[in-house]
Amino acid sequence: MASMPFLYQLIFQVMLRSVSDNTSVNATKVDDLGPDPDIDDPMEAEGLRMEEITYHRPPNPLARKEQRVSAVAKLICSMIAFSQNRRCNGPQLRNSIEFLACGITERVNQWLMYHGLASSRQTAMSALKTLSSCAQSNLKNAFSRPSSAVVSPIICIDNLDIEQHVHTNSIGHQSHTFHGTWGYIQFPSPELLKTLDTSELTLDCFNEAMKKVPSFQIEPSMFMHTPESEESYRAIWKSQIARVLNQYIARPNNRAQAIGLDPPPVEKISSKAPDILMLKLMDAPKNSSEGMGRVLDATAQQTGLDLDQFFGRLQLMDGDLATCRNFNSLRLLRVPSAYAHHSLHNISFQLGASHTLWNIASSIFKSHFGDVKDSTDTGAWRCLESLGIPHAKAFPKKDFSLMIKHMEQVHEATILHCIKTVMGTQGQPIPEPDLSKGLPKIPTEKWNTIIEDVYLRYCTGEAREKASKQECPKLHNLLIRLEELSTVVEANRAMKAGDIGRLLNIWKKWSVMSQSLKGLRNYSAYLPRMVLLLTEILPPSLAKHFRHSLLFSPSGRENHFVAKDFYLELQNYWLKFFFNQTGAGTQIDRLKNLFSLNIHMSHKNIMTTKSLNVFLQMANNFNILDESSGAQKGEQNKIKKVGNSYILGSQKIKVEIGNDPNLSRFKLHMRCDTGLGKEDDDEQLVPNEEPGGYEL
Template identity: 50%
Template sequence: MADHTVLLKSIVEYVKKPSGRQRWEDFILAEATGIVEAQKPPRGAYPKGAYHNTKNLSPYFFSSKSKRQRTEDIKDHMPFLFELLVNKMGHRPGNNQTMKDGNDLSDCDSDSAETLSAASEDDHYMFSGKTLNGPKKKSSIDHGQRARMTASTMCSMAAFVSNRRHNGHQLANSISFLACGVTDRVSKFLQYVGLSSSRQTAHNSLHRLSKQAERRIATKIGRTPPNLPTLAPFLCFDNLDFEQRIHTQSIGHSTHMFHGTWGYVHQINQALLDSVPKADLTLASYKRAMSNISKLEVTPKMFIPKPPEDEHWEFVLKSQIARTILEHIAQPSDSQVSIAIQPPMIDQLPADEPDITMLKLMVASDNSSQGVGEVFEAIVNQSSISMTDFASRLQIIDADLASCTNISSLRTQRVPSRHPEESLSHVLTILGGSHTLWNIAHAIYSKHYGNCSDSRDSGAWRFLQGLGIPCPNVVDKKDFTLMIKNMDKIHTATLVYCIKLVMGTEKENINDQLEQLPSKTINDLIDQTFDRFFSPEAKKASQGSAKLSNLILRLSDFASVVEGNAAMKAGDVGRLMVVWKRWAVISQGIKKLTQYSVQLPRMILLLNEVLPRGLAHIILHSLLIAPSGRQKHFVAKDQHLEQQNYWLKFFFNHGGRGADIDRLKNVYSVNITLRPGE
């Protein structure tokens, strides 16, 4: 032991001199180099080695579980370099926290990440993107995880540069960069530094994955639920238009428009199917119910809200008033009386991730009856079944108004028909929830918007002007999201004015510091505002004043749009049905809603009166989906398709390989749901 102490003291004295320190560092570097060269991923093909062949890729390669496994493998096979990099990046001047034991910050990171994630799940976001409540994430807490991720990435880069068959991370990154629109020049640099595989490798991988996707599509379309051989998986599709632009044109090589249709297959959750009688989900029961539709006597009470629905609508309006008060006017100084800012749930859906498979982009447009027939043929061609088998199953289709109308028109043209393949009697169309919201909201918005070029006009545009929001001469139909947000802002601003009228403070400005009021006073204020502007007595009393009557009408109409949008996000189909009934009545008096004044009441009748109870329950509970599997993140199925349409157009315009429709159709459209970055 004494000899070891003498040796250590000699080394300490030796490294105090500049020449000794340099030689000692050279010695340590040589030893570290030997260790790093010896530690490397195993050779050979995956799973025994680290080489991933593009011919053997599967969607599992891009899952978060596979990514974590590749990261752990890098840490296990190159521990010395990994820990060295982590310790280097973990040392922060002026910070007492260290990463010497490898556990302090990692434990802190995982716990903090979970805490922050849980805390921010229900946060409300301001327009700037900052949270109104919830803790602010500190960079010191995140630093440990950042250092480990960076170290694992650098280790994978070192392994790839030394041997390009160690390509797991690089292969995933190459497809991520392709999806993000990284140019070919930047991609070559990323390959040069070892962060990504080549662009050609990414395209080869996508071609291989597209072949697997085609087989998966054929299997999904042909699959039926257990003990339900006549119930096909639901379909959702919409038309899609692209311009294939050619810069240098010539004969047979010019710019032209591409009109197609795209959609997805939705497999219904087995638990939902098991909750209803199997006899209600057969093609025979559907045809039997539809054959009795001529005997149905349609009465107004089928569209008028029932007493419980009227009571719920009162809760909806009062919750909107309460939310406006708490956000812009006053805060309760006590908790004696509870103030509800959300209406009660009616029929809440579980936030389960849907089983969705994207179809291949079809060279057929559903803008006409003939095009709809071509769409059905294209769908059958992607499957492993014949047209006869396709016609022998009940097919539910979610689509926009135009597609539903064209399918109905094609069915009418083919009547009578002895051939099941042509009759389309097995097809049931359902209006997409988002298109219904957007089009009815647009008609209501246009009705109340007014003429901003007329200084005497007092339409809704004046509220936008007062809020500092640009007021276009015509309501833009291209940006439905902005339209819904503007309607929400106008409705909130109107409610603020109405509440201040009730309080007698309409001439006072709104302060950033909210007033403190007893909870009972706030609750009484909510009731008084409702009675003055939303009750039947208020509507009757406003008949003598055109200005007040229009204000009350706009409040009621905009409240239905705000509630419809909120019900969709919350995944409450019961609340959504209450709003649809109101829209079915409203649409009868708006000229722009000629088609919806027929199709929306038709769908309500089908779901509530005509279809077998079990089938109607399945359809209603599959109108909304939660793609992320989180509560309050529901979307209508047609909106989810619109989001995928956006990404497909993005790849088309930023793919870096030119405007090639065949590549878009055969490669990108079937791989659109891959998420290599998760």
């Protein structure tokens, strides 16, 4: 401590006497520093420390002890300084704000203040008000930057519903649900802007591209695989097989010559931490056209720009499917109009990448889930049950990340059985790993050969075509499930890696598959529309700007990217279930005015050996790969053949081209007159009779 070095050194040296001078301390000895985070990667631990999620943990017990002694000495000095002068309250003020957000009661806070560990609750509230005022000023100053005149900051919004519960009801004082909207703005990366042609980022350039939409001829080949994407997906398949082999069976002798665990990058996004400012929570629901108009006006007001300035330039916004639909409905209601703030022609909405993943993954999972009432069915539900996951919890409510985790477990467990079948060890259980020795190593040539054999035998189009000709559809259903679940796993991993090129290749495939998958009536039009916008219609620099705005790394680390809408969902969770638990009930005004402006998570999906052995036993008992003489005649008739969503989707596109050669459905809402305004307006009003699932 700079203000009291003598006291700091005195306390530090007294406490340090308990530390042995012998540096050869047993590194594995359990000390009293609390639980050791289960983090094997030093970069991961450093990243968590940078995000202030965990303390940095030095490599040996002696260094950890010294670090703790230093922290305690600093805290004691700060307590004494605060007791002498309440203005020396840096650590205490930070503690009081964190305690307020965490729900510490005022009585506990008073006790902490008495002992010099925190400031008063009144001081914390005053500090939050000051920070909120500064945040509002920073938001307005950000939109007045010279760089904002070239490229406007990107806005991401989402709805936020909170129940305001009242214990004792009275007239005008009753429980109700607050429906609001919240979001943040993100400034384009200066490094990205240096790689772009700024002349293509203007509103005029965007308008010129949109004018060409009516005459733009959509070809099915725009959504099909190219030789480059085929080669990329071949590497993706092999990397998925290699990950399972490396995680559960064996590792190669020479990692450099082995097939990689990650596919080659296609178009990477910079991992530099983004410049983000949170918006103020708005008392304006966006669940209708009228509400969307109020949200846009409230957002413009927060930026400090007048309506003509805000709506008179190209403004990129992100939201879920419901947000995009409500915005398009509002714009249809205001056509024609010569005023930018009324017509909203200069605003372009993009689908959130995470919501797209969740909805399409849910539909794919349901198509391969199987019949839980059939004891002989080997659908995804059977795999989940053998892994210890009840089929009733396969689609947890509002926990979409867990649903993706379940799909990845089913996919990797199936790949594991395929690997063991190729190796001829399908009847042998997986041994418990020896933590001291690790997994065994095998020659690199054998490692690569196993992966190649699994790929050729189960993952190619030829393998699926051959399986489709068999009398029993069991193997065909499994290979189709492998193929379609692999797209979900790849999309999730591509998003984490920040590779928008790989993600776009999956979106092209999903654009075709969504035509045949149930519950994706709206995504079947909105997703192809966005793919065309990002790959075919917009100028190269503007399209790259749009693409690279879909993902970012909040902490600035590689392989820790998230979609923008997912990041906002995390902030929503913190605001609703973390900062809202203050013990005083839900107070919307305080959430709006204090917390929402001041709010400035990586887990590995590894299955246990016991779960995998149970799965392998099930796979052998039910012969899911149809390796034996085949199913009985009665079983063959009972098993229902699962269709290939990609082939069925291609067939539906061909039929649609026959009825509408221009594929006008994919051009709706592209800010052009396609002559389909009335039909689209009817689409907004006609209820979706198919089960919507998680379509948001």
